[in-house]
Amino acid sequence: MLYELYAMFHVNLFQYLTVRAGFAFFIALILTLFAIPKFIRWAVAKKFEQPIYELVTQHQGKSKIPTMGGIVFVFATIIATLLTAKLTNIYIIGGLMSLFLFSMIGFGDDLGKILGTNNKAGLSARYKIYFQISASLLVGTFLYWNGFPTELYLPFLKNSVSELGWFIIPVTILIFVSSSNAVNLTDGLDGLATVPSIFAIVTMGVFAYLSGNAIASAYLLLPHINGIGEIVIMASALAGALLGFLWYNSHPAEIFMGDSGSLALGGFIGYLAIITKNEILLILIGLIFVIEAMTVIIQVASYKTRKKRIFLMAPIHHHFEKKNWHENKIIIRFWIISLLSNLLALITIKLR
Numbered sequence: 001m002l003y004e005l006y007a008m009f010h011v012n013l014f015q016y017l018t019v020r021a022g023f024a025f026f027i028a029l030i031l032t033l034f035a036i037p038k039f040i041r042w043a044v045a046k047k048f049e050q051p052i053y054e055l056v057t058q059h060q061g062k063s064k065i066p067t068m069g070g071i072v073f074v075f076a077t078i079i080a081t082l083l084t085a086k087l088t089n090i091y092i093i094g095g096l097m098s099l100f101l102f103s104m105i106g107f108g109d110d111l112g113k114i115l116g117t118n119n120k121a122g123l124s125a126r127y128k129i130y131f132q133i134s135a136s137l138l139v140g141t142f143l144y145w146n147g148f149p150t151e152l153y154l155p156f157l158k159n160s161v162s163e164l165g166w167f168i169i170p171v172t173i174l175i176f177v178s179s180s181n182a183v184n185l186t187d188g189l190d191g192l193a194t195v196p197s198i199f200a201i202v203t204m205g206v207f208a209y210l211s212g213n214a215i216a217s218a219y220l221l222l223p224h225i226n227g228i229g230e231i232v233i234m235a236s237a238l239a240g241a242l243l244g245f246l247w248y249n250s251h252p253a254e255i256f257m258g259d260s261g262s263l264a265l266g267g268f269i270g271y272l273a274i275i276t277k278n279e280i281l282l283i284l285i286g287l288i289f290v291i292e293a294m295t296v297i298i299q300v301a302s303y304k305t306r307k308k309r310i311f312l313m314a315p316i317h318h319h320f321e322k323k324n325w326h327e328n329k330i331i332i333r334f335w336i337i338s339l340l341s342n343l344l345a346l347i348t349i350k351l352r
Contacts (some may be wrong), residue, residue: 025240032244070261102267106259140172179270196338205235287341
């Protein structure tokens with residue numbers, strides 16, 4: 001809407017990307033802060049409570065905390081984006097598709113768990129992967145047929161290393177599925193997934209802004225991608241919505257995001273990595289998510305091959321809980337690691 005005001009009435013203030021990104025941030029922040037308390041009261045009345053894994057004995061006191069808060073910050077982000085972004089931009093369309101589709105997959109999983117009062121009552125692993133692949137295929141095909149550049153870039157190199165062509169679609173599927181599930185696995189402690197997600201979104205928002213600017217991208221030897229700067233508005237909106245959500249999700253949490261939020265965040269972070277050509281650098285940007293996912297993979301592989309567990313429990317944040325680390329200490333230390341990894345990722349901008 002703000003962009004349309006500029007286009008129709010030449011309100012010059014709204015032509016600036018940074019101004020509209022700022023508006024998007026505060027609109028999403030205020031909407032989330034306003035809506036979350038109402039959602040909490042509604043969810044408590046409906047007994048939309050978070051099912052707790054029996055093995056995590058430290059979390060049994062959280063069984064009455066409502067879940068599916070991700071629905072609130074997802075829709076706050078969508079509303080803020082619709083009000084501030086250029087809606088004909090393909091990167092905005094793709095971003096809205098990614099956020100909405102992955103949130104709906106998570107919503108289906110959450111609803112099954114709540115109605116079944118059991119963590120195993122949600123979508124089966126097979127169906128969840130099937131829906132994730134379908135959503136990824138839809139977004140990847142949309143980008144490919146709308147002229148999205150298909151070169152592959154590596155960190156520290158100023159030129160692309162390969163032209164992927166249509167192969168960008170399976171790469172997109174791999175990134176989406178990996179990222180969404182990694183964030184989902186990380187969302188096990190109060191605010192643990194929220195803050196690293198904010199860091200990752202802000203970092204890739206910086207890359208998007210620079211790649212969308214012809215002068216800045218040429219100076220920094222980044223790939224120039226015409227029109228990608230507009231996604232900064234949506235990234236800013238989601239960061240604002242997550243900050244509002246953190247107000248209620250920080251320890252001790254009053255609400256959980258559920259799969260409705262974690263799958264949506266992972267999907268959008270994966271989307272940002274794809275369009276900013278940071279598929280490889282995503283390992284550093286989302287380091288905490290990668291560590292959490294890898295500990296699960298290592299634990300499962302070790303148990304299946306040797307009948308031995310490497311960690312007391314996986315993902316690794318549960319391992320530290322079993323070692324009697326206080327929950328808040330685990331959360332803050334993981335946040336610090338995430339902040340440092342994102343600062344390192346930003347430093348790579350000049351190492352080309």
